[in-house]
Amino acid sequence: xxxxDTRSANRNNRIICLPFSQGNYECNILNPVDFRTSVNKxxxxxxxxxxxxxxxxxRMKDLxxxxxxSIWIRRIKISGVAYTIRPSFVLPYLVGFVDExxxxxxxxxFDIPFWAISRVFGKDPMYWYRIxxxxxxxxxxxxxxxxxxxxxxxxxxxxxxxxILGEKTYVATTVGDGCILGAAVAKDAGEQALTDAxxxxxxxxxxxxxxxxPETVNMDGWKATRNAWQFLFPAVVIICCFLHVFIxxxxxxxxxxxxxxxxxxxxxxxxxxxxxxxxxxxxIRRLYExxxxxxxxxxxxxxxxxxxxNIAAYRVAYDHPKAHRTSNMxxxxxxxxxxxxxxxxxxxxxxxxxxxxxxxxxxxNNFSPYNPRTVKLHNGFKSPAEQLNQFxxxxxxxxxxxxxxxxxxxxxxxxNPI
Numbered sequence: 001x002x003x004x005d006t007r008s009a010n011r012n013n014r015i016i017c018l019p020f021s022q023g024n025y026e027c028n029i030l031n032p033v034d035f036r037t038s039v040n041k042x043x044x045x046x047x048x049x050x051x052x053x054x055x056x057x058x059r060m061k062d063l064x065x066x067x068x069x070s071i072w073i074r075r076i077k078i079s080g081v082a083y084t085i086r087p088s089f090v091l092p093y094l095v096g097f098v099d100e101x102x103x104x105x106x107x108x109x110f111d112i113p114f115w116a117i118s119r120v121f122g123k124d125p126m127y128w129y130r131i132x133x134x135x136x137x138x139x140x141x142x143x144x145x146x147x148x149x150x151x152x153x154x155x156x157x158x159x160x161x162x163x164i165l166g167e168k169t170y171v172a173t174t175v176g177d178g179c180i181l182g183a184a185v186a187k188d189a190g191e192q193a194l195t196d197a198x199x200x201x202x203x204x205x206x207x208x209x210x211x212x213x214p215e216t217v218n219m220d221g222w223k224a225t226r227n228a229w230q231f232l233f234p235a236v237v238i239i240c241c242f243l244h245v246f247i248x249x250x251x252x253x254x255x256x257x258x259x260x261x262x263x264x265x266x267x268x269x270x271x272x273x274x275x276x277x278x279x280x281x282x283x284i285r286r287l288y289e290x291x292x293x294x295x296x297x298x299x300x301x302x303x304x305x306x307x308x309x310n311i312a313a314y315r316v317a318y319d320h321p322k323a324h325r326t327s328n329m330x331x332x333x334x335x336x337x338x339x340x341x342x343x344x345x346x347x348x349x350x351x352x353x354x355x356x357x358x359x360x361x362x363x364x365n366n367f368s369p370y371n372p373r374t375v376k377l378h379n380g381f382k383s384p385a386e387q388l389n390q391f392x393x394x395x396x397x398x399x400x401x402x403x404x405x406x407x408x409x410x411x412x413x414x415x416n417p418i
Contacts, residue, residue: 108132136363137408155324156174215323216239238313239317365384367383385401
């Protein structure tokens with residue numbers, strides 16, 4: 001995988017993005033004492049934005065002027081490594097200012113094509129394409145989750161079917177606490193390909209929390225997915241999605257056997273609402289007996305029979321009260337991914353370009369604002385990432401994203417000091 005490798009991490013790790021207002025920054029940047037005071041204040045407030053060696057101090061290195069944006073930029077040295085301090089109102093690579101692109105990137109949440117964005121906001125379509133791709137270079141987990149202890153312990157995972165140049169591929173998607181935390185393109189649905197894809201999530205999560213292993217993960221019954229997660233996280237408890245039992249019945253029986261479908265699925269959801277393992281198991285047995293007694297069609301009884309045979313894989317959820325018993329969370333977010341991929345007519349370039357594209361969209365989805373009514377429902381938190389962290393660095397959502405992506409979202413320093 002080319003996204004979570006050390007080359008990408010090391011390149012991005014030398015950029016520290018800090019929240020600055022433009023006026024405050026311009027007042028302090030030319031005065032080393034004032035600028036050091038500003039940096040020290042941010043070290044005190046947001047130590048996670050700096051490499052761990054910041055505890056040993058730093059020294060001012062140099063100052064250079066960007067003719068491209070008419071702005072001064074400073075570098076500092078931490079443990080012999082040079083880091084560039086980039087203010088949050090400036091884009092990576094100094095290609096522009098956040099205020100100039102914020103609205104355009106917000107529209108990407110709704111899959112507005114690049115040519116349309118170019119028509120409204122100016123610039124070339126490739127300018128907007130490259131900005132979204134550059135966002136995808138950051139660690140999804142490290143950018144989205146502020147504190148290591150907040151990396152979700154209970155996850156849901158599934159694969160989204162898509163295509164690259166007409167060839168079928170899959171986006172291995174990991175979701176936790178309402179955010180997409182992993183999105184990696186796998187060339188097929190085999191065990192090795194899915195293991196490689198889900199390993200990107202593992203690498204990024206353990207980069208900020210080395211001992212991390214999720215407690216549970218909810219998924220459907222695809223064997224390759226189960227084997228991939230058990231290989232990556234041997235201690236994880238896999239919980240089968242109860243909703244998929246209902247979906248199998250619904251898709252085959254709702255129209256053809258309407259009356260008995262409604263009766264059977266009503267009893268099925270009564271099983272789901274059982275308050276204990278014993279009650280759950282008993283209700284499943286009674287449902288199976290009812291199906292046999294009433295000569296229920298095979299499209300209904302077969303999934304229930306399979307549920308009864310694999311009942312242990314479903315009732316284990318009672319040992320983990322916070323675990324996801326259904327795939328609702330991942331399904332809801334993958335619906336947005338599905339709309340995005342359909343609107344873009346899937347992927348048209350290389351595997352690396354596809355990886356950056358879906359990762360860039362993922363981070364925009366995690367940080368871009370909710371509907372105002374939804375903001376009220378979530379006590380003023382404006383995005384999934386804010387809600388997960390109960391915190392934001394900046395009121396501007398895109399500046400909040402860029403600050404969160406300080407060090408590229410990777411919390412380990414480069415291995416080769418300069």
